[in-house]
Amino acid sequence: MTTRVAVTGVGAISPVGLDSNASWSSIKNGELGISKITSFDSSNLAVHIAAEVKGFLPEEKLGKKDSRRLDRFSQFACVAAMEALDMSGLDPESLDMTRFSSIVGSGVGGIMTLSDQFDVLFNKGPERISPFLIPMMLPDMASGNVSMKLGLKGINYSPVSACATGTDAIGQAFDLIVKGDIDYAVAGGSEAAICQIAVAGFDSCRALSSNQDPESACRPFDKERDGFILGEGAGILLLENYDLAVKRGANILAEVVGYGASSDAHHITQPSPGGEGAARAMNLALKRAKVNRDEIKYINAHGTSTPLNDKFETMSIKTVFGNDTKIPISSTKSMTGHLLGAAGGIEAVFCIKALQDQVAPPTINYKNPDEDCDLDYIPNEARETDLGMVMSNSLGFGGHNASLIFSKPS
Numbered sequence: 001m002t003t004r005v006a007v008t009g010v011g012a013i014s015p016v017g018l019d020s021n022a023s024w025s026s027i028k029n030g031e032l033g034i035s036k037i038t039s040f041d042s043s044n045l046a047v048h049i050a051a052e053v054k055g056f057l058p059e060e061k062l063g064k065k066d067s068r069r070l071d072r073f074s075q076f077a078c079v080a081a082m083e084a085l086d087m088s089g090l091d092p093e094s095l096d097m098t099r100f101s102s103i104v105g106s107g108v109g110g111i112m113t114l115s116d117q118f119d120v121l122f123n124k125g126p127e128r129i130s131p132f133l134i135p136m137m138l139p140d141m142a143s144g145n146v147s148m149k150l151g152l153k154g155i156n157y158s159p160v161s162a163c164a165t166g167t168d169a170i171g172q173a174f175d176l177i178v179k180g181d182i183d184y185a186v187a188g189g190s191e192a193a194i195c196q197i198a199v200a201g202f203d204s205c206r207a208l209s210s211n212q213d214p215e216s217a218c219r220p221f222d223k224e225r226d227g228f229i230l231g232e233g234a235g236i237l238l239l240e241n242y243d244l245a246v247k248r249g250a251n252i253l254a255e256v257v258g259y260g261a262s263s264d265a266h267h268i269t270q271p272s273p274g275g276e277g278a279a280r281a282m283n284l285a286l287k288r289a290k291v292n293r294d295e296i297k298y299i300n301a302h303g304t305s306t307p308l309n310d311k312f313e314t315m316s317i318k319t320v321f322g323n324d325t326k327i328p329i330s331s332t333k334s335m336t337g338h339l340l341g342a343a344g345g346i347e348a349v350f351c352i353k354a355l356q357d358q359v360a361p362p363t364i365n366y367k368n369p370d371e372d373c374d375l376d377y378i379p380n381e382a383r384e385t386d387l388g389m390v391m392s393n394s395l396g397f398g399g400h401n402a403s404l405i406f407s408k409p410s
Contacts, residue, residue: 303331
């Protein structure tokens, strides 16, 4: 008998809310988290807007000492994981913590700390470099710090697959529970890359929108789209052996039923023509879940607002679900911006919330239909609908493709 995997907690920090409930409320209401950059002076850059997390005070949750020693992406990960654990109702003191894992990834890790320390090196010399530089910048430190903060002694590592990182982390934690290697995991992604070097770098490779109006720059699937908006935050799920969750009377929010991953083997930044790799990931997830394609009632698309991603993702969805599919699709990046390695984590949280509320979130800023993107993108307003099973897609630089399928608890 195949081991089932329950979701018993979620945690989030996003540009539209400082916890999962606030973030989801904003998403349902179509509220925008994109604005002028406030965390640094962007006057020497071509891009002046981003989706920043505002009002986040890590010392309130982590204390002053830990806050100073953690890069922002690790702070996000720890606070979101704490929320997920608290929501689950698990009592760590009653558990075998060697069966409890931390699988939390980041696309770029502590790039803000690295950038700051380069300034120290150039302006003050090598003797002034922080002894915490290396442990603050390493991408694995999101997972490592979560493990230390919560006392998790099971398998602990950080997948890095660019913008598919959060989805792969959840999928790999799901696999570990199914195989019986662990019973519990906090899994997802965290990212904090809104700094000069990252903004300049993504702009240099022509990934970011040239539109500097926060109200209209991020418009997935719209004919006028021209690039993504950089975001930050974290999204974490608490995964648990389903039978153990039932046994302890847990409030099961959803079930993870499928995971698929693939590689384009095509280009460092561009998706494979026709979205062939993304289609394979979705088909693998459907096969793993042992469900028919018509059982999927909503897709949270990768939907970055770049010309190629949205076109080829649309083609990949048609490949899997049929050219005439009526499946509702949306990109919540239209509100949060692109959280890079945390995107799959936060979007998984939104999928769980959608199942709970039976509401499919909208794609805002959708005004000009594109003949290459001609599906139902839930334009501008959330939609109440019957959701039994939903899919979340994440596609990353380097040709990474990953899909997850969640269902209502049964």
